[in-house]
Amino acid sequence: MENTGVPPGFPIAQVSGPLIVAYMLHWGLFGALTIQTYLYFEAFPNDRNSTKCLVYAVYCLELVQTILVSHDAFLDFGYGFGNLAALTAMDYNWLNVPVMTSIVAFIGQSFYAYRIYLLSKSWILPSLIMATSITSSTAGLVTGAFVFVAGDLTRLDNHRTNVAVGTWLASSATSDILIAACMTYCLLKDGTGFRRTRILVTRLVRLSIETGSITATVALLDLALFFIFPGKTYYSTPAAIMPKIYANTMLAVLNSRFHILGGRTAPVASAISITNNSNVMSLRFRRGNPVETDVDASHTAAASDDYSQNTSGIVFSKDVLVHYEGKDAASV
Incomplete structure (x- = not known):
């Protein structure tokens, strides 16, 4: 790679800053995911094999992504230190961000759709969620192909890429909002007279709204930064952490079944x-x-x-x- 250096007066922080923040958040969220996976392993050995395989497969995908992100970080700030071309090079970002995010998001949204089917005993709402999820995942894979062809983080401002990115992030946010709304509706529609069950349902409703809001907000923030600041790398921060957000929210829902004795929500x-x-x-x-x-x-x-x-x-x-x-x- 040609060493272009950094021109005098160039706002290098606007390029390197979002990348540094993205790498730090990515590693931090991977640590949180590791702890959540360990807690799931210890707490629920009797879960269905399909659920356990889903959890461990997602963790393995996130581990691979973390390795590739670490490789890109070393190329940017290690071998390529002071090289502007190395800083904006695509490297494995085409795989780490749109492709990995699409795969993990599809797995997580399918998981929620199946849970909604178990609650509602109807395929209407899950089918709607899966339709938006498939649209989002397909657009994400197409975005990955366009990003790979572009080869540079600052060369993504073209019509085809804009359409793919817009479809990918908008449909992903729509699917997350649908999941939160459907989970809330299904959990609240049937009342119960048991206090313990009411507490559990209330906590699950709150958790569904919170997790759906987080993933939808990150997707919409990434979409806004991509179109408001064309040619900049600001969008790379929320984009890099989207797979970890999806994985952590899925584990948070599964791990919500255990309690800490003496805690604020401890059982009687x-x-x-x-x-x-x-x-x-x-x-x-x-x-x-x-x-x-x-x-x-x-x-x-x-x-x-x-x-x-x-x-x-x-x-x-x-x-x-x-x-x-x-x-x-x-x-x-």
Whole structure:
């Protein structure tokens, strides 16, 4: 690569600054994803094999992307230090950003669409989500091809690339908003009299809105920066972290099933055990004081106002973490 140097007075920070921020955020989000994957591995060994394979496949994809991003970062600020051409070279960005984002987003949105089908028992809403997801992923792959041909971060301002980028990011944001709205509707449409279930549903609704808002906001921010500042690299910051945002939000939904004892959203019960004698279920409650009481309930009735017989509790890691994996929670 020809060493062009940096012309005097050139605003180099406008080119290198967004890239540095993108690399730091990318590595930070990969660390968060690693912790979330480890927590999932420890907390839910009995999940379906399909769900576990989905989680580990996404993590492997993100690991590969992090390796390629680190390679590009070293080319930009290591071998190519002081070389403007090396700083704006495409390298593996065509694969890291549009292609990887499209793949991970499609996996995550398919995961949400299947969860919405389990909740609604209808293919109408999931089909609409999948249609927008397929449109977004296809446009992302096409964008990757255009970016590869361009070969430079500052040469992406042409009609074909603009149409592909606009379709990719707009449809991705639309799909995320649809997912948040559909999850909220499906979770709220059926009421329940159990306080514990109401708390779980409220938390899942809040989590669905938050995760959908985050992914949609990042996609729309990337879209705005790309068109408002043509020829600049400002868009590279949100674009580089989009795959990690999708992966982290998916793991956040799966890991929302466990609780931290003593935390702000800690469950009322500290442990639950089920005995086979006379079909009796014994529950040990801790209600904010050191006194513990045992409550026995017949299998013919709910065990308490908060728990039903199909709820199981698992205490692990020295009683620090607890997760509840009832039939309803496992399907959300």
